Amino acid sequence: MHEPAAPVVIIGGGFAGLAAARVLGRAGIPTILVDRQNHHLFQPLLYQVATAGLSPADIAAPIRTILRRWPSVSVVMDEVIGVDRAARAVQLASGARLRFSTLIVATGARHGYFGQPGWAEHAPGIKTIDDAIRLRRALLLALERAETMRAESRETRAEHLTFVVVGGGPTGVELAGAIAELARHAAERDFPHITRRCVRVILIDGGARLLQSFPPSLSAAAGAALAGLGVEVRLNTKVTDIGPGTIMAGDDRLDAVVIVWAAGVAASPAASWLGAAADAGGRVLTGPDLALPDDPDIFVIGDTAAVPGPDGRPVPGVAPAATQMGRHVGRTILARRHGRPVPAFRYRHAGSMATIGRSHAVADLGRARLTGHLAWLLWCAIHVWALAGFRNRFVVGANWLWSYLTFDRAARIITQLPDGQA
Numbered sequence: 079m080h081e082p083a084a085p086v087v088i089i090g091g092g093f094a095g096l097a098a099a100r101v102l103g104r105a106g107i108p109t110i111l112v113d114r115q116n117h118h119l120f121q122p123l124l125y126q127v128a129t130a131g132l133s134p135a136d137i138a139a140p141i142r143t144i145l146r147r148w149p150s151v152s153v154v155m156d157e158v159i160g161v162d163r164a165a166r167a168v169q170l171a172s173g174a175r176l177r178f179s180t181l182i183v184a185t186g187a188r189h190g191y192f193g194q195p196g197w198a199e200h201a202p203g204i205k206t207i208d209d210a211i212r213l214r215r216a217l218l219l220a221l222e223r224a225e226t227m228r229a230e231s232r233e234t235r236a237e238h239l240t241f242v243v244v245g246g247g248p249t250g251v252e253l254a255g256a257i258a259e260l261a262r263h264a265a266e267r268d269f270p271h272i273t274r275r276c277v278r279v280i281l282i283d284g285g286a287r288l289l290q291s292f293p294p295s296l297s298a299a300a301g302a303a304l305a306g307l308g309v310e311v312r313l314n315t316k317v318t319d320i321g322p323g324t325i326m327a328g329d330d331r332l333d334a335v336v337i338v339w340a341a342g343v344a345a346s347p348a349a350s351w352l353g354a355a356a357d358a359g360g361r362v363l364t365g366p367d368l369a370l371p372d373d374p375d376i377f378v379i380g381d382t383a384a385v386p387g388p389d390g391r392p393v394p395g396v397a398p399a400a401t402q403m404g405r406h407v408g409r410t411i412l413a414r415r416h417g418r419p420v421p422a423f424r425y426r427h428a429g430s431m432a433t434i435g436r437s438h439a440v441a442d443l444g445r446a447r448l449t450g451h452l453a454w455l456l457w458c459a460i461h462v463w464a465l466a467g468f469r470n471r472f473v474v475g476a477n478w479l480w481s482y483l484t485f486d487r488a489a490r491i492i493t494q495l496p497d498g499q500a
């Protein structure tokens with residue numbers, strides 16, 4: 079008897095891994111998807127969970143539910159700790175080993191602290207639902223504590239309402255705007271002893287302008303929108319140290335109740351698993367077909383891969399790019415099995431967007447550049463449409479728009495209080 083062929087194994091249930099699984103599932107290819115979480119997360123809206131604009135269930139769905147229509151695809155909830163290329167097997171934390179005929183590594187990225195791992199304890203970022211819930215708890219507890227300081231001066235309460243965001247990319251800009259709105263507008267309605275003058279939101283970036291991947295005119299528009307929300311933007315400012323409740327921004331020492339990191343990312347340890355060459359950020363260097371140059375049956379995609387775009391610069395670590403890579407690898411595997419030629423991967427940039435608060439956004443659509451309400455409406459439409467498959471699109475869109483238009487943050491619930499705190 080011949081032993082059955084090993085399946086395709088996909089590591090990671092993010093945008094890239096799911097896109098590949100869908101292509102292989104439609105073709106009936108035996109596939110196993112491994113992820114340490116049981117859900118897929120729509121990360122572009124994660125900051126809204128952190129700022130009480132959405133609930134976790136609005137932006138996440140079980141991976142099994144998403145893939146259940148394709149019986150050839152199975153899901154394993156476990157953590158990958160290594161890859162044995164010689165034995166063609168993936169080692170799991172549970173002790174199990176999964177054999178593979180083809181391997182797709184789509185393990186994403188983690189926070190990068192520029193050689194200062196100790197900063198992570200004092201300035202966490204948001205990559206998971208747990209991260210977002212912890213940040214939401216810290217933000218809401220800061221408001222609650224400031225409200226109880228009725229006898230204190232406004233200046234004293236302001237010390238407990240200073241929030242710092244590090245990083246002027248899309249995540250940092252969106253976070254700073256959402257924190258400002260949560261603290262200044264929504265909270266002002268329910269916390270009578272907190273005024274807008276008590277709240278201080280600071281956005282720090284080491285570059286000369288915000289949103290450096292956007293055209294300068296859109297960077298300026300984003301800065302103006304943040305200023306309108308009361309956010310202090312500090313450009314050309316390097317962070318030199320972060321400690322408990324303090325951050326050194328240039329020569330200034332800032333005391334902050336919450337510090338959020340949005341300044342950089344580092345790839346997962348996939349390069350070390352595979353013994354593959356990587357760039358300075360730890361991303362695996364792939365060939366034009368997204369496979370390892372010395373192993374055509376191992377693909378690396380999404381934020382884990384360093385892939386040059388049409389202009390020679392690396393393909394950005396955004397959801398559309400990851401989805402395109404996943405689809406390309408799925409189609410490549412099918413093409414090989416049918417003896418068809420395999421084209422090189424080519425990233426198609428559909429545009430970049432960032433939202434600043436509830437009524438302003440910037441959009442770079444190539445020839446068209448939008449700002450203000452029109453860009454915000456387009457941003458809303460695209461993101462609500464992309465949420466299909468998580469929950470009913472109409473329900474999510476209605477709840478989201480209601481909270482934006484009425485300032486009624488239904489998700490403003492504090493959970494998982496620290497031990498010893500009632």
